[in-house]
Amino acid sequence: MIKVQNLTKDYGHLRAVDNISFTIPKSGIIGILGPNGAGKTTTLKMMTCFMPPTEGTVFIDEKNIYQNSVEIRKMIGYLPEGCPIYTEMNVVDFLYFIAELRDIPKDSVNRRVKEMIDSCGLEEVVGKEIGELSKGYRQRVGLAAALIHDPEILILDEPTSGLDPNQIAEIRSLIKQLGKEKTVLVSTHILSEVEAICERVIIIDRGKIVADASLEEIQSSFHNQNRIYFEIQSKKDADILPEFEAIKGVESLQLFSKHEEDMITKFFINYSKDMDIRPELYNFIKKNKDWTILEMRTEQHSLEDIFRQLTEKGEEVAHA
Amino acid sequence: MHNIITIAKREIKSYFFTPVAYILMTIFLLITGWFFGSELFLVNEATMRNIFALTPLIFIFFIPAVTMRSISEEKRSGTIELICTSPVKDSEIVLGKFFAAFSLLVATIFSTIIYVIILLILGKPDGGVIVAGYIGLLFMGSAYASIGIFASTISKNQIVSFIVSFFIIMVLYLLDKFMYFIPTWLGSILQYISVDYHFQNIARGVIDSRDIIYYLSLIFVFLFFAWNSLTKRKYLST
Structure with a gap:
């Protein structure tokens, strides 16, 4: 279970995230939706212990990001925005490196790496240098790295940005598969993505939550x-x-x-x-x-209308 | 410890995947080789004195070039997020990077062992001075490397990292070169801070605990600064 409490982050004078609270029970796919610069990535960076909040805290299974940072990082698989990976390494070396960082026991490293190559569809590019891969493959390598230690929680920051429609469909079906047993948090500014994969949406605008409800609830609340x-x-x-x-x-x-x-x-x-x-x-x-x-x-009032209405007004509506 | 080794291993591999290591080692051997050869054949002396006098100068360029990318490149490409969100402490990242640079340093320094072998075949060099010289080089190089690692944590830009570490090392190197112009009481302080002074002590064949402690504390201080600067992301915006 993830519990985000009064999370706030200031960058100098700019308040990037403003008093955000939400709770996510076990398993399922949750979308964090918001226009660019709404504070999605900052929120995720705080949840993954990359940087601490200015105020507030995050609990994961009663563990706190301040006191149990290393344990929390062990439980989370994180795909940062833009999927940064070492471009000069080849795919297998990179996966072994991450496996080592993630403390995967020696006897199961080979098995895990192989499983990741299978489930993320990397067979064709195993020996290649990451820098030479297409964006879709690179994203899959990043996903494999995020999944290699079999985390309970998966946090994906804009996992489909910059991919072509086929690749997007593939990544989405992979995410859907994962959502059956894991908690998956997907941040995105693409509405169709939320409609396609998420069960629940948290809409963030200017650092504040403007809506937090299941997809149907949000849509029907606008259907007067x-x-x-x-x-x-x-x-x-x-x-x-x-x-x-x-x-x-x-x-x-x-x-x-x-x-x-x-x-x-x-x-x-x-x-x-x-x-x-x-x-x-x-x-x-x-x-x-x-x-x-x-x-x-x-x-239908499309999610797009709702999104535009919510994020343009910046008011607290449809808080379910 | 395990994490430090993992990070250091990856870093060493990346030195050799990119041409950095090859280029630097070649240049280093070319320069030292020329001075070695000229001393041996023109002056007819079986010593490494010239090399030990010159290497501290070459290292002023060489080591910043090795370390400039270590953390700044991670910051630029965003991979810093990848390692900082895995269960690895920031101190382990800094130490891993430091030991990678240290390994390359050891490899470079000991590639000059060929000169020692030549000397042993052709004449009777003073073994003690040579061993001391190598120990001195290792300590001095490590101190430079810790400065370089610190400099690479302060910017995303490798050039900035290079210039900053070059500048710090240069100042530390030149401190005891102005002894004539300054009062003696200040001079002895500057001399104690200067990196070259301690190296010359060791290279004479005298391994004094004061010199070793000086280098170890320099390494510690700059690695601490590096750790401090890396964790800064936690308090400031990146």
Whole structure:
């Protein structure tokens, strides 16, 4: 269990992390989300005992980063931002070096290194110099190094930045696999990443937690309204929007675009969450012979909207 | 201890993976070889005196060049985060780096043993002075190395590290070279602080505990500074 208590970090006059507290129970994947410079990396650096907080503390299984720093470091596997590794070493040498630093018993070193090479898909590059590897492979070497001592907690700082879509998918599925038995903390500024792998999200902005809840909770707390997107072609006049106002349950209309030549109107209808007006809408449009529905779909408030709303306002919302 | 060895081993390997070690050792042997040869063949003397007089000067360049990257490169590339978040103490990192530089130093110094062999074949050199000279070189070189390690902790930039360690060593070396211009009471203090003075004592063949203690305390002080500067990241921004 990880318990972060009132964590604060000042860099000179700049407060990078401001009184952050959260608790993470055993296992699962937790995303730390925030725009660049929000304090994610600083928070992780303090949790991994790279630097101490200005105030506050972190407990891991009742162990404290001040008193039990070495023990905590033994429990954590950490992939720092940008995945720094010794570029002049070759992959196997590097893994043996990390294994030695991590005090892996002599009789299981060979086995562990081999397991890491298998599970991180490094067979093809074992003998190569790390400096020659592609970014995706380098990231995997970093991940192998973070995992070699089989830590209970895995902290990954932007593990997929700079990778191509295939590599991202691979790393994500690897992380998902790991999340089944370990606590995995992933920091990222990429929203789709959080949606793809995380069970819980902690959104940080300007050093403060602005939201901390499961993915569904965050999304549903923003769903006071439902939203439908329409694309309708009209045979006569293109100005069809006002006619929808009369329908019961419609709260507001929002024009997206209007093409005068082919008389296509694209717009959104917002309606209250409590009643489903979709059948009514459909029947209404069907009655009007001049109209053809080209498209009709429910719009989700995407995490992106939520993220933007939360981090731009910088207010404390949706604290579950 | 285990961690110190692990870090030192990796560092030594990286000296030899990059051309640093080869270039420095070659240059060192070229310079000393020229002076050795000229003394032996032109002056016809079977001594290492010239080499022992010259090496402290060469080391002023040589050792900062060896140590300049040791920690600053880790800081620049971010690998410092990798080793500082593994269960390794900061003091172990500093000592590991120091022993790596020390090993390269030993290898370099003892590559000149070939000169001693030549002397033994061609003449009758004074064995005691030569052994003392080597001991002196080891102590002095280690002291320089500890200064170099300290300098490499203060910046991400290798050039800065080089210049800082070069400067500190240069000052310590030159301290007893201005004896004529200063009052005697100050002179004896400066002389005691100067690295070269103690080396010349040892190189004469007199191994005095004062000189050994001087070098050991210099090594200790600068390694302590290095440790202190490395843990600074914990109190200041990096």
